[in-house]
Amino acid sequence: MRSRFGSPVLDASARLLAPFMWLFAAYVMVHGHDSPGGGFQAGVILAASIVMLRLVRGGGTGSGLSSRGALTLACAGPLLFGGIGIGSLFSGGNFLDYGALPLPMDPVQVRVIGTLGIEAGVMLGVTGVLVLIFDVLASWDDGTV
Amino acid sequence: MIGRLTVLLLIPALVVLLQAAAELPAVGDGTSPAFTHVAPYYLEHAHEETGAPNFVTAVLADYRGYDTFGELTVIFTAGLACLLILGTRDEPSRPRDEETP
Amino acid sequence: MIDTLGPLFLLLMVVCAVAALSVKELLSAVTIFGAFSFFSAAFFVVQDALDVAFTEAAVGAVITTVFFVCAIKRTTGRSV
Numbered sequence: 001m002r003s004r005f006g007s008p009v010l011d012a013s014a015r016l017l018a019p020f021m022w023l024f025a026a027y028v029m030v031h032g033h034d035s036p037g038g039g040f041q042a043g044v045i046l047a048a049s050i051v052m053l054r055l056v057r058g059g060g061t062g063s064g065l066s067s068r069g070a071l072t073l074a075c076a077g078p079l080l081f082g083g084i085g086i087g088s089l090f091s092g093g094n095f096l097d098y099g100a101l102p103l104p105m106d107p108v109q110v111r112v113i114g115t116l117g118i119e120a121g122v123m124l125g126v127t128g129v130l131v132l133i134f135d136v137l138a139s140w141d142d143g144t145v
Numbered sequence: 146m147i148g149r150l151t152v153l154l155l156i157p158a159l160v161v162l163l164q165a166a167a168e169l170p171a172v173g174d175g176t177s178p179a180f181t182h183v184a185p186y187y188l189e190h191a192h193e194e195t196g197a198p199n200f201v202t203a204v205l206a207d208y209r210g211y212d213t214f215g216e217l218t219v220i221f222t223a224g225l226a227c228l229l230i231l232g233t234r235d236e237p238s239r240p241r242d243e244e245t246p
Numbered sequence: 247m248i249d250t251l252g253p254l255f256l257l258l259m260v261v262c263a264v265a266a267l268s269v270k271e272l273l274s275a276v277t278i279f280g281a282f283s284f285f286s287a288a289f290f291v292v293q294d295a296l297d298v299a300f301t302e303a304a305v306g307a308v309i310t311t312v313f314f315v316c317a318i319k320r321t322t323g324r325s326v
Contacts, residue, residue, distance in 0.1 A: 036296035115195070
């Protein structure tokens with residue numbers, strides 16, 4: 001599992017497909033407010049694209065995210081989620097009460113921003129955790145974790 | 146034979162499950178308990194309270210944000226457990242003669 | 247049309263589950279399990295649960311399959 005498959009066709013098609021998967025993940029996360037989708041689904045799509053790149057191009061720099069980067073993402077997601085919750089707690093509301101965040105906007109708009117923030121946190125956390133599990137399962141850690 | 150015994154034991158369970166499934170409310174039944182307690186409140190107030198046109202997002206990320214936080218914590222813990230169990234690298238084994246004092 | 251699709255997908259799910267259990271080769275079982283996930287996602291689409299279908303298609307069919315294949319690579323690859 002450590003060596004890539006080494007086919008130019010696979011390599012080219014994976015490189016062609018990956019940006020569209022990232023764009024679709026971003027669309028699913030941002031548009032999850034209006035239509036089916038959300039942070040979890042976007043994170044899974046992002047993780048699937050990175051796992052695909054790892055399978056085709058090998059680990060390391062070719063797949064856009066190192067093992068240490070995945071661990072950082074996995075920790076940053078819950079921290080962002082909890083940070084927004086604590087932030088609304090310190091600005092006078094309840095825990096995870098986004099309407100209390102100190103932004104110069106209508107409270108409903110602030111709630112929309114807060115929801116987007118926690119969806120981004122969920123996406124980062126899910127992406128990091130799934131890529132991390134794949135790395136340790138395939139014993140693919142490039143000595144950085 | 147163990148396979149026959151399993152099938153014989155599973156048939157009563159299947160009968161019980163089908164019996165229970167026949168008692169479930171129909172799909173989309175507006176008078177079922179799931180639609181009579183908090184669902185009308187969400188349908189009437191979610192858009193103006195949270196600004197989310199999608200009620201699933203409104204419930205998941207706003208009304209039940211604490212649940213989603215716990216869910217993310219569970220996923221994070223699972224990843225951490227995988228890293229701790231599988232990600233430990235064996236120490237490079239030292240030659241035998243160095244271990245004996 | 248839609249009303250017949252739901253039971254059809256359920257039936258295919260049962261067929262896939264039995265096939266995945268009865269196959270000896272673990273890699274084949276994982277592949278059939280991916281097909282099971284796809285039929286499950288299709289069933290959720292028929293039931294208008296698009297969020298769940300999304301998650302099932304992405305997690306069940308892609309991520310779980312890759313994880314299982316990685317895990318099988320660490321074993322002998324045959325069921326007892």
